[in-house]
Structures are given as structure tokens and as C-alpha cells.
Amino acid sequence: MDYIHKDINEYQKNIYHQSEVVSYEGKLIRFETVLLKIKDEYDKSKSIKILDIGGGGGVFAQALLSFFKGYNCDIYVLEITEYDTWKDHTDIRFVKGSAFDVCELFENESFDIIFTNYVFHHLIQKTYKDTINGIEQTLSDISKLLTRNGFLCISECYYFIPVIREKSSFLAYFASTIRTSFLASALRKFGIKSSGVGVCFLSQKKWKTLLKKTDYKLYEEREIPVKSIKIFLREHFFSFVVKI
Numbered sequence: 001m002d003y004i005h006k007d008i009n010e011y012q013k014n015i016y017h018q019s020e021v022v023s024y025e026g027k028l029i030r031f032e033t034v035l036l037k038i039k040d041e042y043d044k045s046k047s048i049k050i051l052d053i054g055g056g057g058g059v060f061a062q063a064l065l066s067f068f069k070g071y072n073c074d075i076y077v078l079e080i081t082e083y084d085t086w087k088d089h090t091d092i093r094f095v096k097g098s099a100f101d102v103c104e105l106f107e108n109e110s111f112d113i114i115f116t117n118y119v120f121h122h123l124i125q126k127t128y129k130d131t132i133n134g135i136e137q138t139l140s141d142i143s144k145l146l147t148r149n150g151f152l153c154i155s156e157c158y159y160f161i162p163v164i165r166e167k168s169s170f171l172a173y174f175a176s177t178i179r180t181s182f183l184a185s186a187l188r189k190f191g192i193k194s195s196g197v198g199v200c201f202l203s204q205k206k207w208k209t210l211l212k213k214t215d216y217k218l219y220e221e222r223e224i225p226v227k228s229i230k231i232f233l234r235e236h237f238f239s240f241v242v243k244i
Contacts, residue, residue: 055077132210152241219242
């Protein structure tokens with residue numbers, strides 16, 4: 001698949017890793033309902049297989065292992081950039097690669113839970129239409145890796161302008177893919193940091209449409225408003241979906 005990726009430098013790796021360290025507890029709390037359900041229903045002798053797509057340095061994966069302490073838990077991390085911290089987590093299996101290639105990379109595997117924390121808005125292709133189609137295809141590919149009644153847990157955020165709410169996704173994509181230092185600097189004030197590669201924040205309505213098209217059933221949904229500059233109202237959208 002013809003996706004766009006820009007390698008990050010060591011400084012950026014360190015920034016992202018520090019962000020992981022600060023935010024991993026919040027991610028566990030967001031998914032608490034699903035995690036407790038799995039913990040209650042699974043016998044400790046039965047293996048629980050987890051995949052963390054875009055799992056960075058492995059901090060969240062390590063937190064999951066601690067949460068399931070005493071259980072037979074196998075956890076994999078898929079990340080397009082290799083981190084030095086991978087060698088510190090010997091009980092996690094790291095795979096370098098893109099979310100677009102998830103089926104090929106895990107051809108003979110299946111998972112009870114798959115996590116994507118702020119991953120989908122980075123799955124950028126050459127056009128907005130191709131990007132939306134790529135996100136839909138990735139959702140479909142992920143569903144093939146889930147066990148029956150397995151969970152895909154999605155954390156995402158989106159920006160919208162109240163008057164043109166549903167078109168805000170395209171505007172953010174268009175503006176963030178223009179490679180000018182002035183515009184990149186302006187967008188950073190709104191929390192959009194793409195280095196010219198682009199971002200694609202889907203609306204809540206669009207998410208539900210894509211999940212339905214790719215045969216997911218909504219299990220739980222949460223939306224948390226986040227204060228930001230007034231012309232862009234930023235919110236985080238947490239969705240837990242179960243494969244039909």
C-alpha cells in the first residue's frame with residue numbers, strides 16, 4: 001500500500017517515549033471495562049493474546065502485562081519505528097512494520113484484544129479519499145486477526161469547526177499536508193503536529209460509519225472534551241468495539 005511515512009529522529013523518539021510514560025495509566029483507565037471483562041471471563045490457564053498497534057517504546061504493553069499478572073498473557077507490539085527501549089522489555093514481542101501491513105505481518109496469529117492508541121489519524125496516503133479508504137481497509141484487516149468476540153480498542157481524537165463539523169476532517173488533512181514552515185508552525189498551536197506528512201481526524205459520525213461497514217459492533221463509547229483554542233474544539237473519542 002502506498003502510504004506516507006516520515007522517519008522520526010532520536011529527539012522525537014525521546015519526546016514520544018516520555019509521552020508514553022506520562023499517559024499509560026490514563027490509557028488503562030479508558031479501557032478498564034474491556035480489560036476487567038477479559039480478566040473475569042478468562043481462566044488463568046488460558047492464554048490471552050494482545051496486539052498493541054503503534055505501541056512505541058512498549059510502555060503501555062508493559063502496563064498491560066502488569067495488569068494481567070498471574071495470567072498466561074502473550075503481548076505483541078507493532079511499531080513502524082524501532083526504539084532502543086525494546087531491548088528492555090524481554091517479555092514483549094516487538095515487530096517493526098506498518099499498520100497497513102498488519103495481516104501480512106501476523107498472518108498466522110489471532111488476538112483477543114487489539115489496541116490502537118492515536119494511530120489511525122497518522123495512516124496518511126496521497127489523497128484524502130485514499131486515506132479514508134486506507135483506514136477502512138486497515139479496520140477490515142484488523143478484524144481478520146481478532147478471535148471471535150475479540151475486542152478492538154480505539155483511542156482517537158478529532159477537531160471540528162462547529163459550522164462545518166463534518167468537513168473539518170478534510171480541512172485538517174488538507175492544511176496539514178501542505179509543506180510550509182509557516183503553516184506547520186500555525187497548526188502546531190492547535191495541537192496538529194505532522195511535519196508536512198499530514199493527519200486525518202475522523203468525526204464521530206464517520207467513525208461509526210466505517211466501523212459498521214467493517215462489521216464491528218459497538219460495545220462501549222466514551223467522549224471526553226478537551227479545552228483548546230476556540231475555533232477548533234478538540235475532543236478525545238474512545239470506542240470499544242467487538243467483532244460480530
